[in-house]
Amino acid sequence: MSVLELSYMPGCTLKTKAKNFETTTLKLLELLDVKAEELPDWYCCGTTYSLASDNVMNHLGPIRTLVKAKESGRGELLVLCSMCYNTLRRAQELVRGDEEKRNKINEFMYDEETDFAGDEVRVVHLLTLLKESIGFEALKQKLVRDPGDLKVAAYYGCMLLRPREIAVDPVAEHPSILEDLFAACGVESVYFPFRTECCGSYQTVNEKQLVISRTEAITESAVKNGADLIVTSCPLCYYNLDAYQPKVAKATPGFRTIPVMYISQILALLAGLEEIQDFSLHVVDPRPVLRAKGLIGADAAPLAAGAGA
Amino acid sequence: MMKIQLSRQALLSELREQVKDLSEQNLLACYQCGKCSAGCPSIEAMDVMPSQIIRWVQLGQIEKALKSKTIWLCAACQTCKVRCPRGVDLARIMEALRQLVLRENVNYVHPNTISKEDLEELPQIALVANFRKFTP
Numbered sequence: 001m002s003v004l005e006l007s008y009m010p011g012c013t014l015k016t017k018a019k020n021f022e023t024t025t026l027k028l029l030e031l032l033d034v035k036a037e038e039l040p041d042w043y044c045c046g047t048t049y050s051l052a053s054d055n056v057m058n059h060l061g062p063i064r065t066l067v068k069a070k071e072s073g074r075g076e077l078l079v080l081c082s083m084c085y086n087t088l089r090r091a092q093e094l095v096r097g098d099e100e101k102r103n104k105i106n107e108f109m110y111d112e113e114t115d116f117a118g119d120e121v122r123v124v125h126l127l128t129l130l131k132e133s134i135g136f137e138a139l140k141q142k143l144v145r146d147p148g149d150l151k152v153a154a155y156y157g158c159m160l161l162r163p164r165e166i167a168v169d170p171v172a173e174h175p176s177i178l179e180d181l182f183a184a185c186g187v188e189s190v191y192f193p194f195r196t197e198c199c200g201s202y203q204t205v206n207e208k209q210l211v212i213s214r215t216e217a218i219t220e221s222a223v224k225n226g227a228d229l230i231v232t233s234c235p236l237c238y239y240n241l242d243a244y245q246p247k248v249a250k251a252t253p254g255f256r257t258i259p260v261m262y263i264s265q266i267l268a269l270l271a272g273l274e275e276i277q278d279f280s281l282h283v284v285d286p287r288p289v290l291r292a293k294g295l296i297g298a299d300a301a302p303l304a305a306g307a308g309a
Numbered sequence: 310m311m312k313i314q315l316s317r318q319a320l321l322s323e324l325r326e327q328v329k330d331l332s333e334q335n336l337l338a339c340y341q342c343g344k345c346s347a348g349c350p351s352i353e354a355m356d357v358m359p360s361q362i363i364r365w366v367q368l369g370q371i372e373k374a375l376k377s378k379t380i381w382l383c384a385a386c387q388t389c390k391v392r393c394p395r396g397v398d399l400a401r402i403m404e405a406l407r408q409l410v411l412r413e414n415v416n417y418v419h420p421n422t423i424s425k426e427d428l429e430e431l432p433q434i435a436l437v438a439n440f441r442k443f444t445p
Binding site: 011012013016017018044046047048049050051052053054055058081083158162163164172173197198200201202203204205206207209210213214235236239243 | 330331332333350351353354382384385386387388390391392398400401404405408418423427430431432433434435436437438439441442443
C-alpha cells in the first residue's frame with residue numbers, strides 16, 4: 001500500500017489534556033500507512049471563530065497555519081480537534097469568499113513567504129480522512145478485536161457540523177458519518193437526541209452550573225438509550241462531559257456515569273493497540289466497561305478468523 | 310409584560326446601526342417565529358429568550374439587550390443560525406452586542422480572577438475561547 005502523506009496541526013490541547021487523542025490517532029494512522037507530518041510552527045487557531053465583521057485580526061492565527069501548510073508542499077492539512085477544524089475551515093472560507101478581507105489579511109503576513117487565496121490547502125478532519133482517503137473498509141481490515149455487543153453514543157457536538165458549509169457530513173442536521181464509521185467497525189451506535197447539541201463549550205470557565213446541566217442532559221440521554229460509552233472528537237466536549245459527571249452525580253441521586261472517549265481511542269483498541277492507551281486522563285474511568293466488553297485485559301477477545309476480511 | 314417606548318430616535322440610533330454593521334445581518338428579516346429560542350440549548354439559564362433579543366434590536370432597544378444575561382450565555386453553537394427560516398445569523402447579533410460592551414474596555418470575565426485550580430484543570434481551549442469571547 002502506498003503511503004499517504006499530509007501535514008498535521010495538533011492544536012494546543014492535544015499536547016496536554018487530550019494527549020490520549022493524539023497518541024492513539026498517530027499510532028492508528030501509522031498502522032493505516034498514513035504519514036502525518038506535524039507542521040514545524042503552527043499557530044493557535046483561536047479556538048472560537050470571531051463573528052464580528054471588523055475583527056480580521058482574530059483570523060490571522062488560522063490563516064498563518066494554512067500558509068505554513070501551503071508552503072510545506074503537501075496539499076492536505078489534518079486536524080483532529082473539532083475546534084481547530086471549525087476555525088481553520090471558516091477562516092479559509094472567509095479568505096476564499098471575501099476579496100477585501102483576503103487582501104487585508106495578506107497584508108499582515110509579514111513572515112510568510114506566500115499569500116493565501118483560500119483554496120491551496122484542503123483541511124481534513126480525521127473523520128473525513130478515514131472516510132474518503134482511507135475508506136472505512138480498509139480501516140476494518142486492520143482491526144483485530146471483536147467489539148462484541150459494545151454500544152457507543154456518537155456525540156458530534158457543534159464544531160464538526162455548524163455552519164453547514166464546513167460540516168464533515170453533507171446532512172449537517174442529521175449526520176451519520178460517525179455512526180457509519182462505527183458500523184463499518186462492527187460497533188453498534190445508539191441514537192440519542194442530544195448527539196448534535198452544544199455541551200456548553202467555553203461557558204465551563206464562568207458558568208459551571210450551565211455546563212453541569214448540559215452534561216446531565218447529554219450523558220443521561222446517552223445512558224437511557226443504552227450506550228456503554230460516549231465517543232467524541234472535541235477535547236472541550238470531552239472535558240465538559242467527562243469532568244462534570246461526578247458533580248452531576250453528587251447533585252442527582254440515581255445518576256449513572258458513562259465514560260467518554262475519543263474516536264481514535266476506540267479504533268486503536270479495536271486494532272489491538274492497547275499498550276498505548278493512557279486512561280489516566282479520564283475522570284470517569286472507561287476500563288471497567290472496556291474490560292467487561294472484552295476490549296482490554298488478558299482475555300481481550302480476538303476477532304474470529306476471517307471476520308475482519 | 311414589559312413596556313417598550315418606541316421612538317424614531319431609537320430606530321435610527323447609532324447603537325442599532327453598529328449592531329447591524331458588526332453583525333452584517335438584515336435585522337428586519339426576522340419574523341419572530343421563535344425557532345431560535347425553541348432550539349437554544351442554553352435557554353433555561355437565560356433571562357430573555359434569543360428571539361426577544363433580536364426583537365429588541367429591531368426596535369432599537371439596544372441598551373435593554375446589552376443589560377441581558379442572554380448575550381453572555383450564547384456559546385455561538387450556531388444551532389439557531391442553521392435553523393433560521395429567514396437566514397438570520399443570530400449568533401452574529403449576539404457577538405455584536407457583546408462587542409459593544411467589551412469595546413468600552415470592559416472585561417466580562419476577568420482572567421486574573423480565574424482560580425488556580427481552574428487554571429490547572431481546564432483545557433487551554435476552554436480558557437482561550439472564553440477570553441476571546443469575554444474580554445476586550
